[in-house]
Amino acid sequence: MKTLEFVVRDIPEDKIARHEVSVPPAEVDLELEEIQLLGEIHGQIQLSRHVQDVYVKGSFSASVEAECRCCLEPVVADISGDIEVQFSPTDMAIPSDPWQIDTGERHYLGDTIDLSEEVRQSLTLEIPNWSLCSETCKGLCPQCGENLNVTDCGCDVPEEASSPFAALADLLDRSDRTLES
Ligand SMILES: [Zn+2]
Numbered sequence: 636m637k638t639l640e641f642v643v644r645d646i647p648e649d650k651i652a653r654h655e656v657s658v659p660p661a662e663v664d665l666e667l668e669e670i671q672l673l674g675e676i677h678g679q680i681q682l683s684r685h686v687q688d689v690y691v692k693g694s695f696s697a698s699v700e701a702e703c704r705c706c707l708e709p710v711v712a713d714i715s716g717d718i719e720v721q722f723s724p725t726d727m728a729i730p731s732d733p734w735q736i737d738t739g740e741r742h743y744l745g746d747t748i749d750l751s752e753e754v755r756q757s758l759t760l761e762i763p764n765w766s767l768c769s770e771t772c773k774g775l776c777p778q779c780g781e782n783l784n785v786t787d788c789g790c791d792v793p794e795e796a797s798s799p800f801a802a803l804a805d806l807l808d809r810s811d812r813t814l815e816s
């Protein structure tokens with residue numbers, strides 16, 4: 636049984652059950668190649684049940700490692716996400732629409748609810764999509780590929796050559812001249 640699975644009949648009826656959980660990273664696959672979970676996901680969960688409907692609220696936090704977009708060094712970020720979802724039972728083997736984002740309603744099959752998909756989605760939303768190791772990251776040398784934050788490789792890189800617009804500016808300059816002549 637996974638940490639984020641709960642047996643419905645074990646959830647107290649019309650009362651709130653609180654759980655503190657530490658979820659091993661293997662249980663929640665963030666499905667992002669460049670992002671790694673560092674250690675466990677910590678969460679506080681509140682569960683309550685009315686007959687067979689289960690109401691869940693929770694907040695989760697984790698540390699992830701990403702790559703600096705500029706110098707490719709690892710960057711650690713702390714993320715947290717909240718979930719709020721209501722589960723109701725279904726007897727369909729494959730519910731036609733098991734996940735309804737708008738309403739926060741889900742169906743469960745059998746006697747167990749599984750929160751791992753909710754947790755995955757809430758955390759994935761919080762991952763910064765443009766991570767930098769620092770605001771002033773110097774990136775990699777365009778000539779030799781050294782990390783300019785740690786070494787001064789001494790390459791003589793002309794100022795213009797490092798700008799992606801340099802080539803375009805060059806081109807415009809030349810077409811100007813052609814027009815004149
Ligand atoms: Zn960097």
Ligand SMILES: [Zn+2]
Binds near residue numbers: 781789790
């Ligand atoms: Zn260099």
